[in-house]
Amino acid sequence: MRLLMQIVIPVEKGNAAASDGSLQKAFDDFVTEAKPEAAYFFLREGKRAAFFVFEEESQKNLIAHNEKMFVALDAEISIQPVLSHGELSEQL
Template identity: 50%
Template structure:
């Protein structure tokens, strides 16, 4: 199933993580772990925000994917299934 993980990082924790190298390590580790199809980064409500699109068949892996972001970045995380236009076309 294709999933979209959206995360936001509090400003102070993000600044600290950027200074000590934790920010890039945590995000690069996530992208590598899930073999991301796409990744996007922006600001949301003044906080660092990322969206990672990936395929996952084992829901039991979610804690392994979430915990590094929680622990290292104090991130808020949302995960939801998403469809491509082709997926939607087939469904309709």
């Protein structure tokens, strides 16, 4: 299943994580493990944010992805299934 995972990182924790290298490590580890087809980084209401689009077949793996972002970055996380335009066209 293709998923969109969005994370928002509190400013104070994000600043500390950027300074000590744990921000980059958390993102690098996630990209290595989940192999997202897209990864974008941006600001949301003055906070660091990112979204990733990736395939995941096991809900068990989602827990591992979430926990790492919670622990390393105090991240707020939202995940939802998404379809490409082609997949949507097939369903209609």
